[in-house]
Amino acid sequence: MKTVKTNIQSILEQMTLDEKISQLLQLAAPFFNGSKESGQITGPMAEMGISDEDVRNSGSVLGAAGAKEVIHIQEAHLKENRLGIPLLFMADIIHGYKTIFPVPLAIGCSWNPELAQKSAEIAAKEAAVSGIHVTFAPMVDLVRDPRWGRVMESTGEDPFLNSVFARAFVRGFQGDDLTGDKEKVAACVKHFAAYGAAEGGRDYNTVDMSERQLREYYLPAYKAALDEGCQMVMTAFNILDGIPSTGNKKLMRDLLREEWGFDGVLISDWGAVKELIPHGTAANKAEAALKAITAGVDIEMMTSCYVHHLKELVEKGNLNTALIDEAVLRILRLKETLGLFDNPYRGANVKREKEVIRCESHLELSRELAVKSCVLLKNEGVLPLKPDQKIALIGPFAQSGDLLGAWSWLGSKEDTVQLYDGLKERAPHSHISVSQGCDIETGTEEQRNAAFKAAGEVDIIVLALGESSNMSGEASCRSDIRLPQVQLDLIAKLKELNKPMVTVLFNGRPLDLHGVADETDAVLEAWYPGSEGGRAVADLLYGEAVPTGRLSMSFPYSAGQIPVYYNQFNTGRPKDAPDAQEYYVSRYLDIPNEPLFPFGFGLSYTSFSYSDAKLSAAHMTLETPFKVSVCVTNTGEIPGEEIVQLYVRDITGEVVRPLKELKAFQHVFLQAGETKEVTFTLTEEQLRYHHADLAYKSDAGSFAVYVGPNSRDAVEMIFNLEK
Template sequence: MNKEVNIKELLKELSLSEKIGQLQQLASTFFIENSKGELTGPLKDLGISEDEIWTAGSVLGVNSAEEAYEIQSKYLEKSNSKIPLLFMADIIHGYRTIFPIPLAIGCSWNLENAVLCGQVSAKEASLSGVHVTFSPMVDLVRDPRWGRVMESTGEDTYLNGEFGKAFVKGYQGDLSSPYNIASCVKHFAAYGAVEAGREYNTVDLSDRQLKEYYLPSYKESIDEGAKMVMTSFNTINGIPASGNKYLMRDILRDDFGFEGVAISDWGAVLELMVHGVAADDKEVAYKAIEAGVDIEMMTSCYNKELEKLVREGKVKEELIDEAVLRILKLKKELGLFVNAYGAIDERKAKEMFSCDKHREAVKKVARESMVLLKNDDVLPLKENKRVAVIGPKGNSIDLLGGWSWQGKKEKIATLKEALTNRLGENLVSYAEGCHIDDNDESGFTEATRVASESDIVILALGETSEMSGEGGSRANIGLPGVQEKLADEILRLNKPTVVVLFSGRPLEITSLSAKAPAILEAWFPGTEGSTAVTEVLYGDYNPSGRLTMSFPYAVGQIPVYYNYYNTGRPKLPDGEETRYISQFIDIPNEPLYPFGYGLSYTRYEYTDLKLSSNEMTKDEEIVASVKVKNVGKREGTETVQLYIRDLVGSTVRPMKELKGFKQITLEPQEEVIVNFTITERMLRYYDMNCELVSEPGDFYAMIGSSSENTHKVKFELV
């Protein structure tokens, strides 16, 4: 075959069973013996025959270029159609060179970091035989108990959409390069709204909530050109996504105009039966194909039942043809009819893995992703001081985070090693103190002794990688085990102490925050994470990260997020104390650290907020401007954030919504004017009839350094 292959003519040559085979995705273990296949969920006996394996259209998970080449060769030898396989994998924040988790990348507020992550990941993956990544995850998430918050970029619709586009651009480009891979946006839709933050749980949203807050980020990624969309595990309006015709056809195909391939998540098609909306495999296959699921991942209802359904006249063969054409089109766009092996190159892949260029890219992103939460004049640290590294993350190689299945932990430096490389062995001491998640306090005495003999203490605390990611929901999101008790013991020494947190989610750290002089959230920072942490601690890099997900004051607040609705009885900042308002009587309403928050080693002053006009029509634009000055003593990068509030709408509107942001780098005492253009599109929302409109009335434009630290000015849409 060649690049001029006519996929419509090719489709005519396929038997019905061969067409149905193209809709089947199987794990690599089905194609090759002794495959190690690092995959999600249990490997089920699907009842797939030997012949059916060689009609399957795509492969899930592959361990190396050598394995991919072997599977493709074996498949082309045994397959009657000779249509090359598509290889897909979960490449979420790096292939072999691991970037910070996506939540951390979001906290950089630098879209180019997402592009860079995508480009590096795509190059390493394509050389290893992968054609498609199941990324980006653009689910809006307001509940940090959910383990998959680590895969998201946070709690804001607009920001998630911008980062979704950036990831797609990085992975996929225009597919003109052999090092591009196709991007699959997930999870469609609203998986981030699972009840109680529990994996695979129910979602129940109004259409207004769905359309205004949860769907836009998928639409942005699709408009950027994403070639695939993955269904979510959850229900929408009581119907699981993989059998939800309203979601997958009316919204995705008709409203969004998506022409690419829709794939189920692992086992999600068969789970229609478990949900209780299908009685057997036959009804499962019927509902999924009618809903518009093109590829069934790791269950075999299509293989077993679709041909019968067509023969019985219950499913039109045209539905199957449409799905197959979409798959063939993607294979053609990826160049597989020209070269079935794509960019596979074992030698070159090994050269790329953790090469200096890729490691530098990871370190850059890691530094920009870290968020300085607190600093009582402890940071940056001074050189030539004795440093005690205390805590279970201090000498740990568990810094890569979830979905780093191809990462090599043994090849990364621990924080202790990075500090020793910088300062020398004579200035660095270490004590674990305790394990991450048990109650053994026997190491406290040694940790206290080591800390007492130092000038500076770095408390390295946090989670294991397995505590977040898929299946990593936690009801209690404080520091696991006795880590906080360890911190209490060390903080009683009154040494200059920095807490460095390694986590896959915002943690509940209210008590620790009250006691610790300095706190740096490092997330899971990836392959070069320890070096990046060290450079931030010693001021080689001035921290610029800003939170894209609120840190709760207490778990009982959750969900807690910045763009909440007002109530009929709101808690007023300076109002008279009364019981009968919307409040907790034992904790604040506000999060511990809000969306957009982050400190720096310098300070910024905002003044002179003004508008080019206090009125605008639907055909006009106005410009909001503010002066930002670096009033500190060193260069820094500030993220200037624009929020808008609609003061009166036909339905309740949020207290504020992010509508723009700009990053500026300023020298000490340097001042610039930052401008934002406000358009009528920014003022639109879904009204009581669920129609996207803007309404005349008053608005606030708010500009500042976080969602809770803004200056505001009023304008009117006339």
């Protein structure tokens, strides 16, 4: 059997320049699936100027779905491709293929990387058996602005937590043996880099930050994914330091490839090579192609700058063919790693597809992860519900299958368990009435009157409110992140009945919850919980499961605070300093500085207390392990799980350091009345940061360490680092 290097090198040497360049082209499935008449170029092919020969020699397919279609496309391609080079099939399998899991922001709120890994394993299995080779996931962009619609694709605002999840997703997608395990897919981490920092929370917008901030907060999760063996990277749409990522040689060639040593495939996002022109850094498609290939971009997704201009650039002496060869070699190496030269159809199997997709065990894990991802934000003693209570379920999400989120590409709303169906499995049908009350953004008097009448005849009102899935996700940014006014009006109307009200929220971003959290007795943040969402939420509402979710992104008090995040810097005039002046401090006149609900926050149906927090020594040295411990007691009446969080602050640094930084967390399960000691090991390495010269090291001196249930409510202790 030939080695990977020998095999692909031999293929590369046989390829013409045209064949090499076409290998760098990614086209959507309609270009391959027989939608054009023989000998005729129509539709997208004509618009892009793509020829039959370009299609015949292209290297990868975007968005084909199902084993039958993939096998058909691959068979036809291999008959026409001169060297028999198989296609790569890629798709957006973000949080599930057809078994849909909660959106990634919700998965982040589980603080459970083990379940996240299992969700990726299931997504990979369903995708692989359907013929997919590469998923455009995980997205690990750090996010601080909930106006940006794509926060739903991230796991939150913290670089450490994002890094933990980045590794978990890559392990789940790829496993230990990507070549031998045909039920795994290659992962593609995105979007490199700092896409989540778009100004104004507006998609595709400018990103401008210092290199230290980039390295300290935005790069760690990408690096974690690559350290875990992630096979691919996708470029971001945004500029960074004035240069679009797709043509940014310093970012892609110098940092990603040379400094980090990444030699996998780098792919542009959809159309991003051609977008160098409207960005204003390329005068035409030829210059865009030259800048992208020079920056190290191997695959151009859905624009034709490479196929139309790379050969011309070579012939004019403006481009060395070595850059094209190395890009082709990386693509061939990935195909060999996936075993496509031995079996071009890899895991695609029509029969097994029917057995695997949405099977019972997959749906069970979707339900479990949805339960763990929901966050109880408020509870004034009204939850859990009791089976004998009469309930009015009201709201646009009461009987909606729109619980999957914007990136559930092949998910079925019709197959999704609705909240009403989930509640009916928990209580007698006669105890639950249902009424829409309003639509997402509009409503009628008839709807409101019907809801008011239904609510008047029950013990408790459960409101199912939120955003439609197209109100978050790519290109779905909002300046006003409150619930639509018609839903707030519905709450106010039902409040007149003076009955207990529970709000369940289905949404893809942290919201401004004024008019919700202050007007209802309980608030359960369910996000878009996935295929089993209705059952998972019902499990929590009726106490069959106890809430354990903790926020991975702060909820602002008001959109006027944004960006608001827990690991912020102090100022020279902090509001809460002991000697602060009454007026001339860093504050708002009309709202608090603090978020409504902080990072790490979440309630349970039981309660926990922290005591006996202690350090193993007053000084940390490089030689002696340093321990931080605390006793946690379940002070409630039922068993429950607490997520104990550890934060650190470097009190005096060479550059300003955050007020708190998450460094570790542990899940601890406690019976009612039970106490356990939770111990963390803290190392000098965890105290390092990027200094003024970007050197990554720690400072000797004083540090504060915090342990507690969230970033706000934590016990503080002081120690010194000796060097």
